[in-house]
Every structure is written in structure tokens, then in C-alpha cells.
Amino acid sequence: MKESELQQLTEHISEQFFGKTFRHQAVFNDRLKTTGGRYLLGTHNIELNRRYLEEHGREELIGIIKHELCHYHLHLEGKGYQHRDRSFKDLLQQVGAPRFCTPLKTVQNKRRVQKRQEYVCTGCGQYFIRKRRIDTSRYVCGVCKGKLKWQRTIGSD
Template identity: 55%
Template sequence: MEREELQLLVEGISLRHFGLVFKHEARFNHRLRTTGGRYLLRSHDIEFNPKQLEAFGREEFEKIIKHELCHYHLHLQGRGYQHKDRDFKEMLSRVGGARYCRSIPGTHNVSAKVLKYICQDCQQLYERKRSINISKYVCGKCSGKLKKFIKNS
């Protein structure tokens, strides 16, 4: 789907389901990863994740468009446009928009590498996602020196 086709689709859904005109820009953003789309508060433009369209088809994608249009129209009307707001929840259920977008297969982080540190004195094992400075930090149990834990295979 090209940008012009996306713009026409969003304008059509806005008129059909909301009875309101979409006056701003709709575009694809290939950098979006964990979301189906986003409404930009300052410019009032809407960006969409093209991977959602490719993975789940037009019907699911239209639900994402409705979701973002709820943010758009409520914000411009000065009503509650956030996910937690009653106005947003009511409008979303009335137009049949998606509350959440589906996860695209193969895009989730496979378990992050876990770094292991061991206390040289009490053998307390620490697992961390981020590296720590072993010259600065000590064991929380006995204040002993830490070293990287390397399992002997």
C-alpha cells in the first residue's frame, strides 16, 4: 500500500465511522516496532507500522486505524484521548477499534544475554542483564569481591 492509498483509507474510515474529517497526514513509519501506530500530538499526524498490515491483513489494520483516529478526534475536541480515559474507551468500542495490536511473529526479543557474577568469598551468584563494574561493586551479602562467573563445561 502506498502513502496516498493509506491517506485515502484513513480519510474514508474517519468519515464513515466517526462522521468527522481527517485533515492531517497519515503515513507509514518503518521504525515502529512494538506498536501498530501512533498519534502525534503536536502535528496531529498519524504514523502506522506497515508490518502490521503485512502480517495480519487489511481488516486488523483498519482496527489500528480506528484506534489512532480515536486519539486524533478526541484530542482535537479537547476530550479524554488517553488510553485510560472513559471517552477514549467508549469511542473505541463504538467504532470497533483494536484496544491492542497483535504481536508480529518473530519480532520479540529472544531472551537477552544474562551476565553472571559470583562472590569470591561466599559464592553468592548474581545474574544481570547489564554489565556491572566489579571494581566498584561488592557482594550485597558479605561485601566480598565479585568476579565474572564462567561455567566450566
């Protein structure tokens, strides 16, 4: 789908479901990773994630456009446009827009296990797990003031 087609689709959805014109731009933003789209408060433009069209199809993209148009029209009218606002939730229900989009399969597979560093005290045997490596010559056990020894990295690929 080209951006000109996306613009026409957004204008059509705005007229059909909201009865109002969409006077700004709707564009694809390939830098969006985990969200289906976003409404920009400063420019009033809508950015959409192209991967939702590729993975879930046109219907999912239409749902995301409806969702972003809810933000758009409520913001321009000066009403509550945020997810927590009652007017936003009511408008979502009226037009049949989803509150949240379906997660992308590619994003779910890319979640990494965070690496952890495991240390043990040579005096009392207490284990410590940290996100970052520490300088064992500068730090000591908080229980007995004994020396720390690096054991292993947990969660490495």
C-alpha cells in the same frame, strides 16, 4: 499500498465511522517496531506500521486506523483522548476499534535473552549475578569482604 491510498482509506474510515473529516496526513512510518500506529499531538498526523498490513492484512490495518482516529477526533474536540480516559474507551467501543493491536510475529522472535555475569566469593562461596562485568580488583564480597572471582556469562547466544 501507497501512501495516497492510505490517506484515502483513512479519510473514508473517518467519514464512515465517525461522521467527521480527517484533515491531516496519514503516512507509513517504517521506524515503528512494536506498535501498530501513533497519533502525533503536535501535527495531528497519524503514522502507521506497514508491517501490520503485510503480516495481518487489511482488516487489522483498518482497526489500527480506527484506533488512531479515536485519539485524533477526541483530541481535536478537547475531550479525553488517552487510553485511560472513559470517553476514549466509549468511542473505541462505538466504532468497533481494538484497544490493542495483535503482536507482530517478527517482533516476538527477536526478543533477546539479556546476558548476565556470574561471580563467586573465594572466601564464603556467595554467588553474585550482575548485568555488567565488574572490576574484581576494586570490589569485594558484601558478606565477608573476600575476593570475587568471575565464573561465567549467563544467557549468551
